[in-house]
Amino acid sequence: MTANRKITILGSTGSIGESTLDVVNRHPDRFQVFALTANKNVTKMLSQCQRFQPRYAVMLNSESAEQLSKAIQAANINTEVLSGIESLEKVASHPEVDAVMAAIVGAAGIRPTFAAARTGKLVLLANKETLVMAGRIFMDLVKQHNATLLPIDSEHNAIYQSLPHHFNGNLTTVGVSRILLTASGGPFRCSPVTALEKVTPEQACAHPNWDMGQKISVDSATMMNKGLEVIEAHWLFDAAPEKIQVVIHPQSVIHSMVAYVDGSVIAQLGNPDMRTPIAHAMGYPDRIDSGVSALDMFKIAHLDFEEPDFKKFPCLRLAYQALATGGNMPAVLNAANEIAVESFLTQRIPFTAIPAMIEHTMQSVKAEEMTTLEDVLKTDAIARDIAHDWLTSLQ
Ligand code: NAD
Ligand code: MG
Numbered sequence: 001m002t003a004n005r006k007i008t009i010l011g012s013t014g015s016i017g018e019s020t021l022d023v024v025n026r027h028p029d030r031f032q033v034f035a036l037t038a039n040k041n042v043t044k045m046l047s048q049c050q051r052f053q054p055r056y057a058v059m060l061n062s063e064s065a066e067q068l069s070k071a072i073q074a075a076n077i078n079t080e081v082l083s084g085i086e087s088l089e090k091v092a093s094h095p096e097v098d099a100v101m102a103a104i105v106g107a108a109g110i111r112p113t114f115a116a117a118r119t120g121k122l123v124l125l126a127n128k129e130t131l132v133m134a135g136r137i138f139m140d141l142v143k144q145h146n147a148t149l150l151p152i153d154s155e156h157n158a159i160y161q162s163l164p165h166h167f168n169g170n171l172t173t174v175g176v177s178r179i180l181l182t183a184s185g186g187p188f189r190c191s192p193v194t195a196l197e198k199v200t201p202e203q204a205c206a207h208p209n210w211d212m213g214q215k216i217s218v219d220s221a222t223m224m225n226k227g228l229e230v231i232e233a234h235w236l237f238d239a240a241p242e243k244i245q246v247v248i249h250p251q252s253v254i255h256s257m258v259a260y261v262d263g264s265v266i267a268q269l270g271n272p273d274m275r276t277p278i279a280h281a282m283g284y285p286d287r288i289d290s291g292v293s294a295l296d297m298f299k300i301a302h303l304d305f306e307e308p309d310f311k312k313f314p315c316l317r318l319a320y321q322a323l324a325t326g327g328n329m330p331a332v333l334n335a336a337n338e339i340a341v342e343s344f345l346t347q348r349i350p351f352t353a354i355p356a357m358i359e360h361t362m363q364s365v366k367a368e369e370m371t372t373l374e375d376v377l378k379t380d381a382i383a384r385d386i387a388h389d390w391l392t393s394l395q
Contacts, residue, residue, distance in 0.1 A: 005031050005122075005282070008091045009101045010112050012036035013044040015213045016103035016126045016152065019274045021048060023282055026289055031282065035091035037104070037112075040064040046071045049079045056080050058087045060108070089115035099282070102127040103152070105215050106338050107380050110134065114373055117147045124281045126152040128232045129338075133331040134376045135235035149236070150281035155181050155229055156236055157277035158255035158268035169238055179239050180257040180265070182249040183226040183308065184209050189250060193312045199351045201344065209252040209272040218341045222354050223308070227319020228337075231330050234323060241323050246316065248306040253295070271295055314355035322362065327369045328379040329362060335383035336361035343391055353394075361386045 007024070011017045017038075024031045035056040038045050042064050049057050049072060057072070057079050059065040065083030072079055082090070092100050092112040100116035101124045102109055109127035114134075116123050118141060125131070130138055142149050151157045159181075164174050171179075187206055188196060204221040205214055212220070219225035230244050247257075255277075257267040270276045271292055279290030310317045315337070322333040340357040343349045349357065364386045370376055 004029070005098045006034040006096055007031055007099045007101060007282075008035040008037070008094070008097050008116075009033065009103065010037050010088065010092060010109065010127075011101075011103035011105065012048055013038040013041040014103055014105060015211065015216075016274060016278070017101070020101050020103065020278050020282070021052065023275055023279045023288075023290055024052070026291060027283075030288070034094065034097050037088055037091060038064075039108075042067045042071065046075070049077050050075060053077065054079055056082055056087075056091050058082045058084075058091055060085065060088065085111055088112040092116040092121070093119040095119075098122055099124060101152070101278075101282075102130065105129075105213055107133060107335065110373070110376070114138065114141065117141045117149070118145055120145045120147045122148045122150065124150050124152050124278075128153055128228050129334055131232045131235045132228050132334045133380065134370070134373065135231065135330065137370065137373060137376065139235055150284055151232075151236055152274070152277050152281055153229060153232060154272070154274060154277050155256040156232060157280055158182075159233065159237060159258055161268045161280065162256070162258040162266040163237070171237060171239055171243070175261045176258055177243070177261045178259040179233055179237065179244045180247050180259060181226065181229060181233060181244055182247050182252070182254050182256050183223065183229075184220070184252045185248045185250055185306070185308075186220040186223060186225075188221055189248065196312075197350055197352050201347065204344070204351060208250070210274075214345060215338070215341055218344060218354075219337070222315040222351070223313035224315035224319065224337050224354075224358075226308070227316045227322075228334070230316075230319055231323050241320060246308045248308055250304055250306075251300060251302070253300055253303060269295060315358065318355060318358055318362065325367050327367050328365065328375070329367055331370070331376055331379045332362055332365045332383040333358060335380045336387045339384055339387035339391070348391065349394070357387055357390055360390050 033052040033054045037058040040061040062083040069081040093115040099122040102113040103126040113130045205217040252272040254267045259265045273292040275290040322329040336358040340354040
């Protein structure tokens with residue numbers, strides 16, 4: 001059995017954060033919550049502090065931290081409240097911490113996730129944006145500081161589980177011919193392309209199988225999520241882009257597959273509930289109860305597969321393109337996508353303008369190499385400015 005792990009949960013008030021705490025709650029003998037962090041949801045953070053009594057609670061937003069601090073005092077809870085990005089880095093890299101769940105959404109997660117890797121933690125990575133923005137730099141950092149990286153994203157966790165135990169970072173030497181990355185196809189899989197112009201944020205966020213945060217829900221609707229996941233798989237498993245095939249699988253029961261040279265295809269199946277990959281990574285190498293109900297094959301009855309439609313979902317094409325260009329381009333793609341999703345959610349642009357904004361931004365930035373986190377953050381800022389300017393030019 002793994003020893004009692006002290007864990008920091010970055011983004012504890014989000015969808016992944018809450019599922020993580022649900023798993024923690026089932027195993028008080030295995031896990032101890034060291035720190036919880038959030039942006040500004042004081043109410044949820046207070047109730048999490050009451051339940052889990054962490055040493056630290058960090059709110060990025062300083063006003064929220066003040067409110068939380070007062071509430072924590074009034075409730076007589078023994079938790080220290082901090083605020084700001086440096087505090088996020090502090091609780092991700094604290095010497096007493098064994099494992100860090102990186103579950104902040106978007107580029108905001110990169111600095112604390114880097115801090116965890118730099119201090120050799122067990123990094124449980126949900127924040128795929130870190131790998132999209134800074135894949136090579138992050139993977140080098142993990143190696144250099146002897147950190148352990150386990151994927152939380154259900155597809156990558158499934159791939160990890162479908163690879164041999166002796167996988168050492170080289171797919172060819174273990175006989176892998178392809179990675180089959182499954183995708184549900186999102187809420188608009190069957191909608192005609194002409195209907196996409198008019199879809200609302202509510203429709204885009206209503207995912208058929210998964211209950212997730214808003215940003216990743218829109219990413220699933222545009223299929224950018226799968227594009228980001230292609231880039232994520234490239235870095236995690238050192239897989240050439242042409243070896244990563246996206247397979248539409250509407251039931252979301254097969255979470256991804258690995259095809260071998262002998263014709264074998266190994267898959268990981270389960271109900272679409274993030275507590276399975278979370279429990280897999282948190283308990284690793286042990287298998288622990290996640291609270292997810294057993295898969296009922298007779299109820300599922302059918303498993304369907306389709307090819308992705310790159311014309312209807314240009315975001316998928318743009319992600320492959322960014323990966324092929326390499327260097328700063330995936331970071332540009334990611335930044336422009338974040339601005340585009342936010343603009344769509346606040347009803348400033350239609351759904352179909354999301355890929356247009358991203359493509360414009362990618363065309364406006366010169367492709368170049370990046371070698372440091374500072375390069376990545378600079379690229380991110382430049383791309384955001386270009387996307388914002390494009391938005392202003394529309395209005
Ligand atoms: P969410 O929106 O539900 O939660 C995000 C969390 O991050 C919240 O705790 C929020 O307070 C915090 N946060 C937001 N902005 C912040 C900022 N600027 N600084 C600090 N903290 C901030 O998101 P989610 O769906 O839980 O997704 C989290 C990450 O996990 C994303 O990278 C997503 O792509 C990835 N992921 C999610 C799922 C899922 O099922 N939800 C599946 C796979 C991967
Ligand atoms: Mg996923």
